[in-house]
Amino acid sequence: MTTENSRITNVGADMTVEAWPSNEPVLKVRGLTKHFPVRRRFLGRGPKKVVHAVENVDLELYAGQVTAIIGESGSGKSTVARLLAQLYVPTSGEIALYGKPVHVKHGKAFRTYVGQVQLILQDPFGSFNPVHTIAYHLRRVLRIHNPSLGLKAIDDRMAEVLKEVNLAPANQFSEKYPHELSGGQRQRISIARALAANPSVLLADEPVSMLDVSIRLGILNLLEKLATERNLALLYITHDIASARYFATTATVMYAGELIEGGPAEAVTQQAGHPYTQLLIASAPDPDRDESVERIKDIGQPPSLIDPPAGCRFHPRCPFAMEKCHTEAPPKFDLGDGHWARCWLHESGAAATPMFPKEE
Ligand SMILES: Nc1ncnc2c1ncn2[C@@H]1O[C@H](COP(=O)(O)OP(=O)(O)OP(=O)(O)O)[C@@H](O)[C@H]1O
Ligand SMILES: [Mg+2]
8 A cells, every 4th residue: 555655754843744643633623613604685784693603623633543523414513624624714723734733725834734634525426527537536636646656657546546445446447437336436436536645634524424324334444444554534524423433433522513522432422421412322213222211302403503502502402401501601521531521510520421311
């Protein structure tokens, strides 16, 4: 396997990528915030409003590890992925790759960053040009990242990345058009295209949610294998908490634009410390659950992100909300072994677990 091509070799202070300490995050995010302006014609007169899509997110991605962001629709997961891929300019906050902050949308540091941090989308069809073959798409990326390579060497690399995603022999797939492949094959091609840039970080935004259930596991296993073999820092975005438990080392839970819980995936999904995470677990389909216990009742919808609730954003849905939750945003409470939750119930260290299912 080739991993030596255009990967940045010097990450500052004479440090090479290979020598980057494994306990230091490859990608480090602090206070990441994105507000989208709302067009006035939807709101009439009055002060300018914004959608608080992502608020004050801290995140670390480590080489060879899978980190999950779990959240329901509209919680801001894709906005985080797009901010990390530099498709959006943050409203505030800092993103650093190998310790180097990235601010501007031009220059060498920016070009290096966008090669190093690759995004895989939910619907791979939309990101391929239907009039071009798979070979066209892959050669294009390989040429951009390996300008000194000749045609033969480019095609050899193309065959290698196709083999890495279990599409062999290469010519059976490379001469096809996107519509001639199955959804699973197209998703493998989009992973191959990301690998063609020889990245350090892979952002997978719901990579299997549009695929048939029978092939999801194959794609997740492939991503996990690539993270290990290529020492990639992998961000796995999902609304499926069960898949995060199976697949991720570290899990974070996102609610209404904020990360509300995080830590080792096993702890977050087995001993959830935040009522929202417990709600997610209780409402996920589980064939092993004792059906004599009534399933949790619907406890409302996520809040408006234009006027998010004061204090804890979950308080209007939380059956355990206290006075304080209405006015003061909870800080991170340490639950031990790297597990944390933003919930006032932990202030006294006396949060009841499990809080859900609440209905008797
Ligand atoms: N370009 C944009 N302009 C304005 N608002 C946006 C934009 N992109 C996203 N939003 C809003 O930001 C919020 C978060 O959206 P986002 O797509 O990040 O959610 P998500 O967690 O990825 O949801 P899903 O699971 O449905 O993909 C939503 O309220 C959405 O309407
Ligand atoms: Mg999304």
